[in-house]
Amino acid sequence: MEILVLAEHRRGELREISLEMLSKAKEIADKTSGEITAVLLGQGVKDFADTLANYANKVLLIEDPKLENFNAEAYQKVLSALIKERNPAMVMIGHTAFGMDLAPALAVELDLPLATDCMDLEIDGDSVFAIRQVYSGKVNVKVSFSGAKKCMVTMRASACQIAEDMKLGGAIETVDSPLTEDIDYKIFSGYEEAAAGEVDITQADILVGVGRGIGDPDNIPMIEELAEAIGGVVSCSRPVVDKKWLPKDRQVGTSGKTVKPKLYLAVGISGAFQHLAGMNGSDLIVAINKDPKAPIFAAAQYGIVADLFKVVPALKDKINELKGA
Amino acid sequence: MDIIVCVKRVPDTSEADVKIDGSGKNIDLEDLTFDINEWDNYAIEEAILIKEKVGGTVTAITMGPEESNEVLRRCMAKGADAAIRLTDDAFEGSDGYAIARILHSAIKDLSFDAVFLGAQAGDDGYGVVGPMLAEMLGLPHATLITKVDLEDGKVKVHRELEGGLEEVVDINLPAVLGIQTGINEPRYVSIMGIRKVAKKEIPVKGLADIGLSADDVGEAGSKTKIECMYIPEVGEVAEMIEGSPDEAAAKLAQILKEKGLMG
Numbered sequence: 001m002e003i004l005v006l007a008e009h010r011r012g013e014l015r016e017i018s019l020e021m022l023s024k025a026k027e028i029a030d031k032t033s034g035e036i037t038a039v040l041l042g043q044g045v046k047d048f049a050d051t052l053a054n055y056a057n058k059v060l061l062i063e064d065p066k067l068e069n070f071n072a073e074a075y076q077k078v079l080s081a082l083i084k085e086r087n088p089a090m091v092m093i094g095h096t097a098f099g100m101d102l103a104p105a106l107a108v109e110l111d112l113p114l115a116t117d118c119m120d121l122e123i124d125g126d127s128v129f130a131i132r133q134v135y136s137g138k139v140n141v142k143v144s145f146s147g148a149k150k151c152m153v154t155m156r157a158s159a160c161q162i163a164e165d166m167k168l169g170g171a172i173e174t175v176d177s178p179l180t181e182d183i184d185y186k187i188f189s190g191y192e193e194a195a196a197g198e199v200d201i202t203q204a205d206i207l208v209g210v211g212r213g214i215g216d217p218d219n220i221p222m223i224e225e226l227a228e229a230i231g232g233v234v235s236c237s238r239p240v241v242d243k244k245w246l247p248k249d250r251q252v253g254t255s256g257k258t259v260k261p262k263l264y265l266a267v268g269i270s271g272a273f274q275h276l277a278g279m280n281g282s283d284l285i286v287a288i289n290k291d292p293k294a295p296i297f298a299a300a301q302y303g304i305v306a307d308l309f310k311v312v313p314a315l316k317d318k319i320n321e322l323k324g325a
Numbered sequence: 326m327d328i329i330v331c332v333k334r335v336p337d338t339s340e341a342d343v344k345i346d347g348s349g350k351n352i353d354l355e356d357l358t359f360d361i362n363e364w365d366n367y368a369i370e371e372a373i374l375i376k377e378k379v380g381g382t383v384t385a386i387t388m389g390p391e392e393s394n395e396v397l398r399r400c401m402a403k404g405a406d407a408a409i410r411l412t413d414d415a416f417e418g419s420d421g422y423a424i425a426r427i428l429h430s431a432i433k434d435l436s437f438d439a440v441f442l443g444a445q446a447g448d449d450g451y452g453v454v455g456p457m458l459a460e461m462l463g464l465p466h467a468t469l470i471t472k473v474d475l476e477d478g479k480v481k482v483h484r485e486l487e488g489g490l491e492e493v494v495d496i497n498l499p500a501v502l503g504i505q506t507g508i509n510e511p512r513y514v515s516i517m518g519i520r521k522v523a524k525k526e527i528p529v530k531g532l533a534d535i536g537l538s539a540d541d542v543g544e545a546g547s548k549t550k551i552e553c554m555y556i557p558e559v560g561e562v563a564e565m566i567e568g569s570p571d572e573a574a575a576k577l578a579q580i581l582k583e584k585g586l587m588g
């Protein structure tokens with residue numbers, strides 16, 4: 001069986017999800033005597049093909065100025081042509097901003113069953129099962145493709161470990177672009193970078209991360225006081241930014257910043273994977289949450305199950321006391 | 326501008342002690358509270374803001390049981406002109422593909438300039454219904470939208486990428502747009518506001534009304550199948566600091582001091 005993996009790159013960089021997926025594909029290929037084909041679409045991306053070749057049995061390279069920037073509609077046209085021709089048993093795409101825009105429409109066009117945001121794939125005989133999360137990480141689901149012989153999956157970023165160089169030495173095959181005309185109904189017109197804020201949370205040694213559990217913007221000063229006592233900076237989860245309680249430059253996570261402080265103290269944060277992905281490289285993670293089942297406790301080294309409104313002021317006082325002593 | 330907004334009623338599990346039900350394929354929904362899907366709340370707000378600016382209509386549509394009327398009424402109280410509810414016993418067990426198909430059948434003959442959806446539903450987290458619906462309608466789409474600017478015959482949207490980066494994309498109308506949280510500040514609706522729309526009729530459509538057969542929907546019409554649900558085993562969990570909040574805080578402060586993580 002052929003496993004077709006779509007490589008992802010942005011602004012001249014091959015994204016990690018590409019090698020993560022190829023590493024997972026290798027596990028499946030080993031169990032099914034399958035072959036891994038990496039697909040690389042873009043313009044001026046030949047260098048990436050060499051990297052991918054170490055992780056795939058074959059690299060299909062399609063270069064076209066129309067593919068220079070990601071455009072789901074253009075990618076869909078190219079991929080549907082390629083997939084119809086090759087008929088792979090499995091298509092793997094990243095569950096990223098790029099894959100979320102592309103995969104569902106492609107799956108409908110090709111009439112392939114699709115499981116999105118997969119954390120893992122299991123093989124049992126010749127059946128594939130996808131493991132994914134529902135209810136924001138509190139529950140796992142095992143999904144099958146209802147007996148279909150072919151399927152498409154999108155893989156969650158950081159869910160699969162990148163294998164050491166797999167040394168597959170795949171051949172790089174250049175394929176002509178099937179695109180004949182410009183896609184004029186959906187046009188990429190540029191990137192926009194988030195404005196830099198006053199504080200750079202990526203530079204802080206100690207971060208006090210606050211989540212939706214804080215309930216009300218009037219309670220943010222309580223967190224600021226704790227951060228001040230402990231000599232840290234306040235960061236937050238996405239809903240706190242969505243509600244405009246704190247500015248965007250304080251957001252930790254996949255669509256915010258990646259931080260690696262010495263201490264990350266998570267207060268009233270549930271621990272959705274999009275948040276964890278931004279802070280699980282911290283040296284020490286401590287979580288305060290009133291829900292003992294909150295996924296954050298699986299990522300933390302120390303936890304306190306309690307009402308943050310009771311713990312935070314007490315913690316601030318204790319820290320001030322110890323500092324004074 | 327006439328906008329159709331797809332909204333879903335979902336359980337709030339953020340603080341709940343979630344349990345798997347007897348079937349092993351769903352969670353026990355008994356004691357949970359429900360609300361409009363967080364993403365859809367931003368989508369309906371965005372549609373209403375556009376209507377308030379340039380005129381037109383907003384129609385909220387949902388596939389769900391009678392209780393979902395609550396969500397539709399909330400949308401009308403905010404400013405939606407009309408609502409449609411799709412319901413049928415046969416819809417039970419639909420995956421994202423089947424949901425998209427049901428919505429497609431109900432929407433395809435309506436006149437609209439755009440369909441707004443949430444980027445994802447907080448319960449199943451598929452993130453597929455919008456782009457699948459777009460493909461079925463033969464319309465362009467974009468997901469994870471954090472800004473919508475109307476231009477002549479098209480929209481300029483910002484799509485959220487990773488790490489704080491956004492891309493700006495121009496899309497011709499009609500289009501299907503998946504809205505990301507934070508795009509606006511959803512308005513609050515009072516009980517009074519909801520009471521005002523309590524008498525508004527919400528048309529209900531079933532399988533036959535939208536021209537589908539039982540094979541097209543529910544488990545039969547789905548392309549993926551839930552084999553089982555389970556509470557994930559958390560391998561190594563944090564060392565829990567016990568005691569009253571005061572005691573726990575004191576112990577934590579001591580730990581942080583010993584590790585040199587203070588000031």
Ligand SMILES: Cc1cc2nc3c(=O)[nH]c(=O)nc-3n(C[C@H](O)[C@H](O)[C@H](O)COP(=O)(O)OP(=O)(O)OC[C@H]3O[C@@H](n4cnc5c(N)ncnc54)[C@H](O)[C@@H]3O)c2cc1C
Nearest residue numbers: 211212213237238253254255256268269270275290291308
């Ligand atoms: C494409 C995409 C990108 C995303 N990017 C990010 C990102 O970059 N960063 C990010 O953070 N999220 C991101 N998210 C959102 C993410 O999925 C979650 O919705 C979010 O992280 C939840 O934030 P939270 O933990 O603060 O809120 P919730 O999940 O609502 O959790 C609140 C927690 O507070 C606890 N709590 C409530 N009251 C108290 C109290 N009194 N005392 C103690 N505890 C209390 C609750 O038990 C709960 O665990 C993204 C989502 C998508 C779809």
Ligand SMILES: Nc1ncnc2c1ncn2[C@@H]1O[C@H](COP(=O)(O)O)[C@@H](O)[C@H]1O
Nearest residue numbers: 331387388442443445446451452453454
């Ligand atoms: N049952 C439903 N009724 C109406 N809209 C829905 C339904 N399920 C999903 N949607 C829409 O599709 C979006 C994405 O859902 P999903 O693909 O399930 O993550 C949601 O934010 C809604 O806008």
